Amino acid sequence: MAEDENDEVPTSPQDARLGSLEERLKRAERVEAERGPDPIDSSTLIKNVGQRVAQSLIGMPLGGAIIGWLLDRLFDTAPWIMLGLMFIGFAGAVLDVMRFTKQGSNRDSGK
Template identity: 45%
Template sequence: MAENEPWQDPRLPEDARLTSLEKRLKQAQLEDAARSGRNDKASHKGRSQGMRILSDLVGIPFGSALIGWLIDGWLGTRPWVMLALLFLGFGIAVRNVLWIARQRPE
């Protein structure tokens, strides 16, 4: 019978081999992170930049098209102002993405 089965009594002492394995695994992960120069803070900033790029590419054109649609309804010029603001929104989104891409994720 294996010692770490799910139905094992939780009051029994922990297996020394498992504790040793966990310590060695933690040490190996720390050494790997130090060797590769990675840390969790850099990965979080990179993820944050990616989400910002995604939201800019979707939100800015959508918001500008919505504003253009409202202005078109008010002026009665459908769909010209909406199209103009949609393309302006894409241009602004691309400019923001290029600006974000120049920043280092560290």
């Protein structure tokens, strides 16, 4: 664009529209920032809870069984240490799930 004698670029109606657009974008960004983080989708929340429950109820007894099997082979006490650690792992998994669900209900109620 050609500059006038004051070394300023003259504004056209299109430039005014761009300025208005920038103002509206800044206003929308401010509103989004005030709104806070997006709420978690319920299907994502259910999937995450399900994965944690499955991880606890499968992983802890399985880990106890594997460690118990190794100790049984070491001490030649098959299958007693494996069974004991497997049941302890299952009890720990149930307690973990109970603690997690209680924590989730307290979080939802605002406590």
